[in-house]
Amino acid sequence: MAPRRILLSVGDESGDLHAANLMRAIRAQAPEAEFAGFGMARMAEAGLEPLAEEGAADGDMWLRNVLRLGRYRRRLAACCRYLDRRKPDLVVPVDFGGFNLCLCRAAAERGIAVFYYIPPQAWAHGEYRLKKLRKWISRAGLIYPFEEPLYRRRGVPAEYVGHPLFDELDRRPPSQQVVEGLRDGFGDMLVGVFPGSRRQEVRAHVPVMAEAARRIRRNVPQAAFAAVCTPGLGETVRELVSRAGGGVEVLDGVRPVELARASRLCLTKSGTITLEIASQLTPMVVYYRAGGLVAFLAYGLSSSPHVGLINVLAGRVVCPELATVAARPGWIAEQACRLLTEEGAWQACCRGMRQATDGFAVPGASERAARCALSLL
Known part of the structure; x- marks a missing residue:
């Protein structure tokens, strides 16, 4: 079987951890999968081909990120070059809403499937983003059970997969x-x-x-x-x-x-x-x-x-x-x-x-998210 190319993007240490566990779960189900993108140490250990050296981006500190717009533009340009030249089968943004929404749009414009793992917390203060997600993603992997009804009501294809924190606690009690x-x-x-x-x-x-x-x-x-x-x-x-x-x-x-x-x-x-x-x-x-x-x-x-x-x-x-x-x-x-x-x-x-x-703090999120992602290929 031809390799499945998957582009991933994270913005902080937490996203790096969850993405690395997702990569391992995908490879367990699809050994031919190849990964490239922007990550950190844990994703590199899991087999990521880096598009550039990256550190944590403080993804939730928007004021600080304003000062990093040049860096993010360069990062998006590198992603777009990869999308055009390598034509991956799937794009998987993980968390990091500000930048990753731009990546979702770039992938959607090129007709590439997008599985957004841990999308922006629309339930808290970002419902306006659901309109963008509806246009730009193929499916969202949600980590809280109360998110799914909200996404479904707004017409965003989504599936509750569980919280990856409990995968890590199961792996390292x-x-x-x-x-x-x-x-x-x-x-x-x-x-x-x-x-x-x-x-x-x-x-x-x-x-x-x-x-x-x-x-x-x-x-x-x-x-x-x-x-x-x-x-x-x-x-x-x-x-x-x-x-x-x-x-x-x-x-x-x-x-x-x-x-x-x-x-x-x-x-x-x-x-x-x-x-x-x-x-x-x-x-x-x-x-x-x-x-x-x-x-x-x-x-x-x-x-x-x-x-x-x-x-x-x-x-x-x-x-x-x-x-x-x-x-x-x-x-x-x-x-x-x-x-x-x-x-x-x-x-x-x-x-x-x-x-x-009860019923929430259980492992298995990475495996469920991997199945959800691979169903788009």
Whole structure:
């Protein structure tokens, strides 16, 4: 059988991970598949032929991306050259809506099938993009069950395949040795701190979370605090914690899921990390602080009443959440102390997470997405 050429495009580390797992799942079902495009280390390990060297693009930080328009134009030009010269059988954009929508259009204009894996979150603040998706893609692979009815109503061919996070957790479950080591070292009132995966996020969240930790310790003296962050940001987080007066230990060599499992409670920014924490049934306080314009665009225009994905899944507030422009350490501390000291509140949070993730936090998304993609060939 002739090789199946597939062009992929991602914009950050998360997309790189999910795309790499998708590539492996496609190759397991179609060994003749060949992959080219824009990715990072994990996709290269999975067999990607890079069109150029790329780093993470901070895909959700639109203001920063405005300054990178030249880079994205060059990237799109390289994709178009590949589409014209190599004529791939399928284009697979993964997440990274701003750039990948342009790639969808370029592929559609050339009559090439498009499987958009993890398309823009129209359910949150991008329903206008559904008109473009309807014109430019062959099918979308959706990662949340509540997305499918919305896409279908708008005439966008789509299929719910599941969340790839749980494929990775199935492939690399938390180390029980690490979890037990954390519990032995910090005790049974460990509070995990998850300030974000990008530098601007940790700068916004660490000072507030460190001050919240100080206030929590006044009321719950046995509480201990530990943070994990993206590789390369450890020193930034340590410096910010130090400036705020200390009290939060920054861990190396510990995965977020391991800290979540070892913790009694987590303080976390919003985003996919809330699902990773919820998969361990650890109650959390969800907090997101952004600049005025960014906060307005991200949440003021949102069609969802919730900030945390676990609450979006549940359709109600299971875990306390707040998106704000102002620093609110007092609010974080108040919610955290309630969950740490009131067993009923802690148990209710656990029950809500269990109900919200039942049937959702299961592996197999990459295999289902691969079948969906290959059905277009």
